[in-house]
Amino acid sequence: MLDTPKHDSQPRHAALQGAPIRAMRAEGARVAVELADGRSARFSTRWLRLACECQECGDTASGKRWLTPADVGKAIHAESFDVSTPGQVTTIWQDGHVSHYDAAFLAGHAGGSGPVRFQPQLWHSDLTARLGRFAFDAVVADDETLFQSLRALRDHGIAMLTGVPAETEATARVAGRYGPIRETSYGKVFDLISRPDARVAGETARAQIPHTDEPFRYSPPGFIFFHAIRTGAGSGGTSLMVDGFHVAELMRTRTPELFELLTRHGVTFHREHEGEVFFSAEAHVISLDAAGAVTGIRYNDRCLAPQWAPLERIDGLIEALAELTRLICDPQNQFRHQLQPGEVLVFDNQRVLHGRSAFDPTLAVRHLRSCNIDRDGVHSAFRTLARRFAPAEAEVVLYLQRAPTSPLWGGRSAGSGEGPGADPARTGFLAPAKRGRGGREAVGEGAARRSSIPSELR
Numbered sequence: 001m002l003d004t005p006k007h008d009s010q011p012r013h014a015a016l017q018g019a020p021i022r023a024m025r026a027e028g029a030r031v032a033v034e035l036a037d038g039r040s041a042r043f044s045t046r047w048l049r050l051a052c053e054c055q056e057c058g059d060t061a062s063g064k065r066w067l068t069p070a071d072v073g074k075a076i077h078a079e080s081f082d083v084s085t086p087g088q089v090t091t092i093w094q095d096g097h098v099s100h101y102d103a104a105f106l107a108g109h110a111g112g113s114g115p116v117r118f119q120p121q122l123w124h125s126d127l128t129a130r131l132g133r134f135a136f137d138a139v140v141a142d143d144e145t146l147f148q149s150l151r152a153l154r155d156h157g158i159a160m161l162t163g164v165p166a167e168t169e170a171t172a173r174v175a176g177r178y179g180p181i182r183e184t185s186y187g188k189v190f191d192l193i194s195r196p197d198a199r200v201a202g203e204t205a206r207a208q209i210p211h212t213d214e215p216f217r218y219s220p221p222g223f224i225f226f227h228a229i230r231t232g233a234g235s236g237g238t239s240l241m242v243d244g245f246h247v248a249e250l251m252r253t254r255t256p257e258l259f260e261l262l263t264r265h266g267v268t269f270h271r272e273h274e275g276e277v278f279f280s281a282e283a284h285v286i287s288l289d290a291a292g293a294v295t296g297i298r299y300n301d302r303c304l305a306p307q308w309a310p311l312e313r314i315d316g317l318i319e320a321l322a323e324l325t326r327l328i329c330d331p332q333n334q335f336r337h338q339l340q341p342g343e344v345l346v347f348d349n350q351r352v353l354h355g356r357s358a359f360d361p362t363l364a365v366r367h368l369r370s371c372n373i374d375r376d377g378v379h380s381a382f383r384t385l386a387r388r389f390a391p392a393e394a395e396v397v398l399y400l401q402r403a404p405t406s407p408l409w410g411g412r413s414a415g416s417g418e419g420p421g422a423d424p425a426r427t428g429f430l431a432p433a434k435r436g437r438g439g440r441e442a443v444g445e446g447a448a449r450r451s452s453i454p455s456e457l458r
């Protein structure tokens with residue numbers, strides 16, 4: 001993309017639902033808040049001080065930030081709160097610092113339920129009816145169509161672009177709308193053409209079990225673009241796409257002990273072209289976030305190194321990989337599609353596995369053009385456009401590591417009103433440590449001088 005104009009007209013916290021604030025007062029190390037809708041909540045005073053984004057404190061989104069957590073000590077307290085200006089709360093701290101907060105921002109954080117989390121829409125062979133299809137011309141020229149395709153990628157991890165010209169330049173042109181193209185050892189945009197002296201399996205005519213690409217890298221490709229130039233209709237080579245999140249959930253339900261092995265123990269993948277490259281990475285085949293939700297899949301049977309697991313675990317691990325292989329080879333779990341020239345299949349390589357049936361190389365030359373864009377580049381494009389086209393979706397959490405009952409939130413339901421920094425006794429949050437040597441602690445005034453940040457870093 002990134003010919004998208006700047007868009008600072010949207011309020012930063014538009015996504016946060018919240019009632020205006022009726023009153024605020026200090027309550028020990030907490031700040032009690034009364035919302036106009038009758039709910040009450042409490043914030044951590046330190047959290048509130050750190051939420052200041054005045055010119056002096058700077059702001060964390062741009063990174064031009066001058067206040068650090070070490071500048072706000074445990075004894076911080078507010079002298080006064082003023083809620084008389086609609087939509088705004090003004091706090092004067094004991095050192096005289098004045099903070100202005102957007103009341104909607106504070107009310108949005110007072111619910112205690114945390115940010116909205118993205119829910120992937122799982123699919124199997126039924127994707128045919130649901131697959132998002134977007135025309136090349138519209139994706140290139142119209143930001144809103146681009147946004148709709150990014151939304152499809154968020155939800156299904158896969159989308160189809162149609163009417164893409166066969167020129168090399170068109171692959172990069174459309175892919176570049178989704179983020180910067182990642183250069184790999186194969187180049188930026190590379191051609192996969194079936195040929196007798198194949199260097200990688202993609203260049204042969206043999207069938208390929210659905211897999212994710214390059215699991216042997218510490219950070220495998222994010223989104224992959226397959227641009228069909230020539231496909232040789234009738235010669236085979238049907239694309240087989242599998243939703244790795246769906247398959248992982250099947251394993252979690254049917255064989256929880258095998259699911260657990262793939263989420264808790266590392267598997268080693270490797271790739272060596274002698275004298276040129278030697279990649280090797282140990283990683284979880286199924287990645288979970290702290291809440292136990294699946295956030296990533298990494299699996300390619302052709303790159304599995306001989307594993308180093310202890311004897312008592314190795315057979316279980318192999319059986320888990322065998323079960324995963326059976327599931328991704330099951331046609332019920334596959335979306336099958338014969339790519340046509342001009343189509344581009346875009347998919348999240350850390351969620352969707354891709355493969356293909358064998359084809360007859362004597363009947364046709366198969367030519368795909370491919371490139372990669374990092375997952376965070378695509379998600380950044382999504383959030384940036386969501387600010388314009390669907391503000392409520394811009395701050396939805398996509399694949400972040402986050403605790404199920406985050407100590408920050410205390411795990412209390414909305415209405416009972418624990419904002420950030422809930423009661424330690426109820427949350428398991430560590431009790432405040434005893435003061436260290438001399439009880440030196442930054443509390444606002446002169447905080448920079450008294451904090452533990454050395455002066456040359458100021």
Ligand SMILES: [Fe+2]
Pocket residue numbers: 202211212213354
């Ligand atoms: Fe591949």
Ligand SMILES: [Zn+2]
Pocket residue numbers: 052053054055056057058097098099
């Ligand atoms: Zn400030």
